[in-house]
Amino acid sequence: MTKNTFFDTVTAIFEKIAVARTRQALAFLSDKELEDIGITRTSLSTGDFYNYKEVTQLPTQKVVNVKTVKAKAA
Incomplete structure (x- = not known):
């Protein structure tokens, strides 16, 4: 429980x-x-300029592929 906190x-x-x-x-x-x-400037000043769910669901597969290609090339 402490770990999650x-x-x-x-x-x-x-x-x-x-x-x-x-x-x-x-x-x-x-x-x-x-x-x-x-x-807008208003949304920027209030901090209401992003949707948390959109930010956390960004695709990360491309980053993994780049690392894999570099590892294979070495």
């Missing part, structure tokens, strides 16, 4: 760090660039 705490901390860094990076974009990717 620790894992949940670490996960929450890393999620907050990721959101803060993403918000900071997006703040440098112009309003037009933000509009092109579907984000």
Whole structure:
């Protein structure tokens, strides 16, 4: 039980760090660039600019394939 609590705490901390860094990076974009990717200044300032389920379900298969190809080449 303690292990899950620790894992949940670490996960929450890393999620907050990721959101803060993403918000900071997006703040440098112009309003037009933000509009092109579907984000408004208001949603950026409130932190409502991503869907957690979309972020956690990013495809990672390509990364594995690249590592496999590099390993075979070596």
